[in-house]
Amino acid sequence: MEIHISPSTAAGLKRLNDMVQNKTDLPFLLEHSGLRNSKLHTILSSTGAGKSTLIRTILLDFLKLNEGKVLLWLSEETISDFRTSASYMSDVEELSGRVVVFSEIDYRNEDDGELLKGLSKKHNHYLDLFKKKIAEGYSLIIFDNATTSDLYTENIITQVDMANEIKRASSKCPCPIIVVAHTAKNEKIKKLIFDADSIRGSAKITQISEYIYCLQTIQTDTGRKSFLIIEKSRNHAIKNKLYILIYDEEQKIYNKSKICELSLLQDCARGKNGI
Numbered sequence: 001m002e003i004h005i006s007p008s009t010a011a012g013l014k015r016l017n018d019m020v021q022n023k024t025d026l027p028f029l030l031e032h033s034g035l036r037n038s039k040l041h042t043i044l045s046s047t048g049a050g051k052s053t054l055i056r057t058i059l060l061d062f063l064k065l066n067e068g069k070v071l072l073w074l075s076e077e078t079i080s081d082f083r084t085s086a087s088y089m090s091d092v093e094e095l096s097g098r099v100v101v102f103s104e105i106d107y108r109n110e111d112d113g114e115l116l117k118g119l120s121k122k123h124n125h126y127l128d129l130f131k132k133k134i135a136e137g138y139s140l141i142i143f144d145n146a147t148t149s150d151l152y153t154e155n156i157i158t159q160v161d162m163a164n165e166i167k168r169a170s171s172k173c174p175c176p177i178i179v180v181a182h183t184a185k186n187e188k189i190k191k192l193i194f195d196a197d198s199i200r201g202s203a204k205i206t207q208i209s210e211y212i213y214c215l216q217t218i219q220t221d222t223g224r225k226s227f228l229i230i231e232k233s234r235n236h237a238i239k240n241k242l243y244i245l246i247y248d249e250e251q252k253i254y255n256k257s258k259i260c261e262l263s264l265l266q267d268c269a270r271g272k273n274g275i
Contacts, residue, residue, distance in 0.1 A: 017033075017235050017236070018033055019033065020033045020034045021033070021034060021035070021036060021037045022034045022035045022036075022037070022062065022065075022066050022139075022140070022176060023065035023066055024061055024062070024065060025061055025064075025065065026057070026058065026061050026257065027240075027243065027257050027258075027259075028213070028228055028230060028240075028243045028257060029058075029061075031230055031233070031236070031238050031239065031240060031241075032211065032230075032233045032236035032238065033236065035058075035062070035140070035176035035178070036176055036210065036211065037173075037174055037175055037176055038170060038171055038172070038173060038174060038175070038176075039170060039176060039177070039210040039211060039234075040166065040167055040170040040177050040179065040205075040208065040209040040210055040211070041176060041177065041178045041179070041209065041210070041211040041212075041213070042178075042179045042180075042181055042205055042206055042209040042211070042212045042213070043055070043178065043179070043180045043181070043213045043215060044181050044182075044183060044194060044196065044198060044199055044206065044212065044213070044214050044215070044231075045180075045182070045183060045194070045214065045215035045216065045217070046182065046183045046194075046216075046217075047182060048217075049215055049216065049217035049226070050215060050217050050226050050245070050247070050254075051144065051145065051180050051215060052076075052077070052085070052144060052180075053247070053252060053253060053254060054215055054228075054245070054254060055072075055142055055144050055178070055180060056085065056086065056089070056252065056253050057245075057253040057254045057255075058142075058178065059072070059095075059099070059140075059142065060089055060091060060094060060095075060253060062139075062140050063094040063095060063098055063099070064091060064094050066139060066140075067139060068098075068138065068139025068140070068175075069098050069099070069100060069138050069139060070098060070099050070100070070138060070139060070140045070141070070142065071100050071102070071133060071134065071136070071138045071140070071141045071142065072099055072100065072101045072102070072142045072144065073102050073104075073130070073133070073141070073142065073143045073144065073149075074101060074102065074103045074104065074105070074144055074145075075104045075105075075144070075145050075146075075148045075149040075150070076105075076144070076145050076148050077103060077105070077144075078103050078105050078106050079101050079103045079106055082101055082103075085252055088250065088251050088252045088253075089251050089252075089253060090250075090251055100136075100138070102133060104126070104149060104150055108150075122150050122153075123150065123151060123153055123155075123158045123161075123162075126149070126150050126151045127151060127161070127162065127165055130151065130165070130166075130169075131165070131169070134169050134173060134177075138173075138175055139175050140175055140176055140177075140178070141169075141173065141175060141176070141177045141178070142177075142178045142180075143166065143177070143178065143179045143180065144178075144180040145180045145181065145182065146162065146166070146179045146180060146181050146205060147181045147182040147199070147200045147201060148182065149162075152201065154201075156201065156202050159201050159202035159204065159205075160202050160204045162205075163202065163204035163205040163208060164204070164208075166179060166205070167208045179205060179209070181199050181200065181205060181206075182199070182200045183198040183199060183200060184198060184199065184200045184201075185200070192266065192269045192270065193214075193216065193229070193265060193266065193269055194214040194216050194229070195214060195229075195231055196212050196214070196231050196232060198214070206232075209232065210232070210233075210234040211230075211232060211233055211234065212230075212231040212232035213228055213229065213230055213231065214228070214229040214231050215227070215228050215229075215245075216229070216265070216269070218265075218268045218269055220268050224247070225244060225268055226244065226245040226247065226254070227242060227243070227244055227245070227260070227265045227268075228242070228243045228244075228245055228257070229241060229242050229265075230242075240259045242259070242260055242261070242262055242265060243257045243258065243259060243260065244257065244258055244260045244264070245257050246258070
């Protein structure tokens with residue numbers, strides 16, 4: 001296909017790229033003018049590092065500043081688990097009637113034992129269900145967690161299939177899609193600092209994502225420190241790629257973030273008390 005771009009078209013495309021499509025008060029999202037519609041955003045981190053905390057933070061920020069409903073697809077939590085964790089938010093009323101939650105755990109518990117029997121059958125069933133869900137029309141779609149989902153399985157082929165389907169969905173949906181993923185086992189031993197290649201299983205999901213964030217939480221002498229690296233940002237020049245997230249114990253979200261130097265993360269990762 002031949003590409004023809006006039007100066008006026010180029011100017012319009014640049015304006016659209018720089019435009020804030022979804023309002024946010026989160027500095028690390030403002031680095032690329034907020035969550036981008038029809039784009040795939042992947043959050044990558046290890047077990048217990050605060051991925052669900054970050055999701056609740058982004059969810060609340062989005063609901064407070066934007067219209068519409070959010071689809072939250074959960075693979076590791078029940079709906080009851082999410083309700084409990086969300087109840088600590090001071091602005092929890094923002095979620096009422098605006099968040100549609102699907103839990104794979106709850107869904108499996110309702111199954112009669114035949115519908116989800118066998119890995120291939122289970123994968124295909126969830127894939128069809130996911131396509132139907134996202135077609136309902138949402139302002140934001142969050143998939144937490146792709147790598148522990150029955151859509152993913154241990155098979156590389158089904159992992160790639162799932163990644164491609166989510167990518168197709170993101171290109172068709174008039175809203176952002178956020179996917180949460182685990183790092184590979186023992187990744188903390190292999191690498192000082194996580195990157196996009198640290199994902200568990202197939203790297204397809206990170207390869208086709210327009211935006212990638214690596215969340216790394218480290219235990220230091222002064223407590224747990226959570227760092228967020230903007231690993232990838234398509235068509236946006238990122239001024240500040242590294243933030244430290246401040247955890248609010250009462251609300252169980254990150255209520256603040258501040259820019260920090262890479263050397264700080266490196267010191268903490270090496271076991272030095274850099275803060």
